[in-house]
Amino acid sequence: MITPxxxxxxxxxxxxVLFGIGAAGVLIRRNALVVLMSIELMLxxxxxxxxxxxxxxxxxxxxxxxxxxxxxxxxxxAVGLAIxxxxxxxxxxxxxxxxxxxxx
Amino acid sequence: MRVSLEIILFCFFAxxxxxxxxxxxxxxxxxxxxxxxxxxxxxxxxxxxxxxxxLMAVLEVLVYAGAIMVLFVFVIMLVEQREEIILPQGTLxxxxxxxxxxxxxxxxxxxCVVILRNSFTGTAAAxxxxxxxxxxxxxxxxxxxxxxxxxxxxxxxxxxxxALVISQNxxxxxxxxxTS
Numbered sequence: 001m002i003t004p005x006x007x008x009x010x011x012x013x014x015x016x017v018l019f020g021i022g023a024a025g026v027l028i029r030r031n032a033l034v035v036l037m038s039i040e041l042m043l044x045x046x047x048x049x050x051x052x053x054x055x056x057x058x059x060x061x062x063x064x065x066x067x068x069x070x071x072x073x074x075x076x077x078a079v080g081l082a083i084x085x086x087x088x089x090x091x092x093x094x095x096x097x098x099x100x101x102x103x104x
Numbered sequence: 105m106r107v108s109l110e111i112i113l114f115c116f117f118a119x120x121x122x123x124x125x126x127x128x129x130x131x132x133x134x135x136x137x138x139x140x141x142x143x144x145x146x147x148x149x150x151x152x153x154x155x156x157x158x159l160m161a162v163l164e165v166l167v168y169a170g171a172i173m174v175l176f177v178f179v180i181m182l183v184e185q186r187e188e189i190i191l192p193q194g195t196l197x198x199x200x201x202x203x204x205x206x207x208x209x210x211x212x213x214x215x216c217v218v219i220l221r222n223s224f225t226g227t228a229a230a231x232x233x234x235x236x237x238x239x240x241x242x243x244x245x246x247x248x249x250x251x252x253x254x255x256x257x258x259x260x261x262x263x264x265x266x267a268l269v270i271s272q273n274x275x276x277x278x279x280x281x282x283t284s
Binding site: 007009012013014018025031034047048053057060062075083088094 | 111114118121122125126128134137139141144147151152154155156157159160163166167168172174176177179180182183187190198201204206207209211212215216219220223224229230231232235236239240241244245248249252256258259260262264266267268269270271273278
């Protein structure tokens with residue numbers, strides 16, 4: 001078993017930067033598929049934080065929540081990709097700027 | 105010796121995960137984005153392993169790098185795409201682009217400073233036997249968190265049914281109802 005030598009701070013830093021990159025991807029990319037992938041990145045950064053704190057406190061409840069976040073991520077991807085496919089059938093595009101039919 | 109190995113592995117996988125995350129956001133081709141995302145998930149799984157979360161590392165590779173990325177690649181193949189122009193052209197959208205980047209950088213750097221100021225150094229708890237293994241996780245799931253577990257299964261069933269309903273081809277249904 002690995003003895004705890006690296007403090008939880010370093011893992012939090014890694015997760016923070018990953019979350020920032022994911023948030024930048026959601027904001028600046030226009031391809032709906034890449035936006036979904038960036039959301040996955042952000043969810044993974046949150047998972048890394050949960051695992052880090054579980055390790056820090058020696059309590060496995062964090063792992064349970066990682067599992068639940070994974071379940072939510074799968075549900076989100078399944079429904080999101082289904083929406084992208086059905087939108088693509090109607091509009092022939094996945095660019096989120098061109099999908100403005102509900103725009104008032 | 106072991107300490108230095110852990111630090112080397114941590115730095116390697118942290119840098120690799122940042123690089124592949126940047127690859128997801130910055131590459132024009134969405135297939136390359138998907139491949140970078142697989143690399144990023146693999147690095148995150150290795151970071152889980154460094155924190156004695158073995159089961160979560162295995163699940164990360166199986167679920168994210170396996171199932172979710174297969175779904176993504178399928179949809180990338182189904183959906184034809186034009187080459188995307190990431191850097192905007194007009195002056196107004198360029199200003200918006202810079203504002204978004206600046207906002208994300210500001211928030212991220214702020215969070216990093218907060219983390220470094222309030223350090224958690226040296227208070228990591230001793231690990232109980234079997235920490236992060238499947239047996240301990242299963243025992244937690246079927247004792248304290250059984251409601252969460254059932255809720256997750258209901259969520260997955262609802263999501264699968266919803267995805268099927270959303271993505272079914274409605275035009276064939278309309279033609280059938282029109283002929284009958």
